[in-house]
Amino acid sequence: xxxxxxxxxxxxxxxxxxxxxxLRGRNSQEATRALYRTYGAELYGFxxxxxxxxxxxxxxxxxxxxxxxxxxxxxxPARASVRTWLYAIARNALIDAERRRGRRPPVQPGxxxxxxxxxxxxxxxxxxxxQIHLAVSRLTADHRQVIQLVHFRGLxxxxxxxxxxxxxxxxxxxxxYASANLRLALQELEVLP
Amino acid sequence: MTxxxxxxxxxxxxxxxxxxxxxRARFEAHLPGCPRCREAVTEVQRLRPLLxxxxxxxxxxxxxxxxxxxxxxxxxxxTGTFRPRRRNRGEHPHATSRRSPRRRLVPVLAAxxxxxILAVTVPGPGxxxxxxxxxxxxxxxxxxxxxxxxxxxxxxWGTQVDLSVEHLAPTxxxxxxxxxxxxxxxxxxxxxxxxxxxxxxxxxxxxAAHRGGYRMLGITLEPDGLHPGHHGPNVLRTRLPT
Numbered sequence: 001x002x003x004x005x006x007x008x009x010x011x012x013x014x015x016x017x018x019x020x021x022x023l024r025g026r027n028s029q030e031a032t033r034a035l036y037r038t039y040g041a042e043l044y045g046f047x048x049x050x051x052x053x054x055x056x057x058x059x060x061x062x063x064x065x066x067x068x069x070x071x072x073x074x075x076x077p078a079r080a081s082v083r084t085w086l087y088a089i090a091r092n093a094l095i096d097a098e099r100r101r102g103r104r105p106p107v108q109p110g111x112x113x114x115x116x117x118x119x120x121x122x123x124x125x126x127x128x129x130x131q132i133h134l135a136v137s138r139l140t141a142d143h144r145q146v147i148q149l150v151h152f153r154g155l156x157x158x159x160x161x162x163x164x165x166x167x168x169x170x171x172x173x174x175x176x177y178a179s180a181n182l183r184l185a186l187q188e189l190e191v192l193p
Numbered sequence: 194m195t196x197x198x199x200x201x202x203x204x205x206x207x208x209x210x211x212x213x214x215x216x217r218a219r220f221e222a223h224l225p226g227c228p229r230c231r232e233a234v235t236e237v238q239r240l241r242p243l244l245x246x247x248x249x250x251x252x253x254x255x256x257x258x259x260x261x262x263x264x265x266x267x268x269x270x271x272t273g274t275f276r277p278r279r280r281n282r283g284e285h286p287h288a289t290s291r292r293s294p295r296r297r298l299v300p301v302l303a304a305x306x307x308x309x310i311l312a313v314t315v316p317g318p319g320x321x322x323x324x325x326x327x328x329x330x331x332x333x334x335x336x337x338x339x340x341x342x343x344x345x346x347x348x349x350w351g352t353q354v355d356l357s358v359e360h361l362a363p364t365x366x367x368x369x370x371x372x373x374x375x376x377x378x379x380x381x382x383x384x385x386x387x388x389x390x391x392x393x394x395x396x397x398x399x400x401a402a403h404r405g406g407y408r409m410l411g412i413t414l415e416p417d418g419l420h421p422g423h424h425g426p427n428v429l430r431t432r433l434p435t
Contacts, residue, residue: 150209176205192239
């Protein structure tokens with residue numbers, strides 16, 4: 001890790017920790033907005049995948065940020081990143097939401113914005129899957145395609161080249177950069193060290 | 194993940210088991226003597242079980258609705274409504290329940306006064322539509338030609354307001370218009386917006402205001418959007434259906 005990257009990371013951590021500290025300060029609206037704009041979409045995506053219901057997912061995201069506001073004084077930057085902290089809150093909020101849903105009528109078919117997750121799957125596994133989806137979604141379409149063809153369809157580089165009408169060298173290079181970018185995205189999301 | 198200079202372009206293909214037999218054999222002959230390539234291959238191979246867990250690369254991440262940000266902001270105490278009071282030494286930073294009776298009364302009285310002002314000549318509850326209630330907001334007299342129609346829809350998380358305003362004075366400098374849900378106990382911001390030279394704007398606002406909790410919907414002109422605690426004059430208002 002070079003020095004400039006290291007300092008950029010520490011600056012980011014410091015800034016996010018300050019944002020959390022600011023949740024209960026004079027600029028709480030700005031702090032909440034900053035936190036929401038960084039993590040709101042991915043938390044919503046996780047909630048939708050897990051709950052299979054957009055309305056419940058919205059409630060959950062609102063609950064997460066309200067809990068974050070209430071417990072912001074408990075956040076310790078040295079122990080966890082803001083993302084880890086928020087997902088820990090989301091995990092607890094999700095458990096409560098699933099308990100509540102157990103008392104509600106089931107969601108009607110057709111209301112799901114995506115395929116609902118297996119409700120018996122551990123939340124941690126669902127969370128990991130969601131983060132991998134997030135990382136993959138950050139790749140370009142070309143990079144997603146080469147991973148799809150090589151990993152999920154089991155094609156060789158030569159077969160991918162024939163299928164896509166690209167030189168083998170281009171496919172080789174594309175897989176190389178797709179792997180590197182996927183790894184980088186997974187590191188940014190703290191899935192990989 | 195790059196491997197060595199000579200064989201680095203084979204690392205990803207090998208890690209994903211996508212090399213042809215001859216190329217794979219050549220790379221495997223190289224691997225025992227090259228720690229860089231071995232490490233790079235290990236890093237690629239760590240991706241594979243993660244991809245298996247994801248189950249594919251095509252799944253799109255659902256995007257949150259635009260109004261969710263507003264409802265999150267509205268649900269945070271003190272947000273855009275009342276500034277937290279200054280902290281005294283040794284006091285819990287946000288123990289609102291410890292406010293002195295006089296301090297507790299200030300927002301309540303302010304809301305009561307606002308309701309009393311709004312209640313004069315305010316149009317009554319609007320007509321229900323299949324999607325919610327359509328309400329016409331009347332001018333307070335500050336901008337006599339201003340008018341607005343609001344479609345109010347109750348959601349599980351609160352209330353969504355689709356607002357269409359006409360003939361509002363354009364905002365200048367730091368000015369913003371702010372929509373409020375008002376009750377005898379306080380008021381809650383539903384969001385802010387600016388108006389251009391046309392005086393017309395359509396905007397969707399949201400707040401964690403639940404059915405029956407608020408009596409009025411009002412729009413104020415705030416002189417400084419960066420300091421939402423400073424309450425500007427009321428411009429438009431209407432009663433909410435009970």
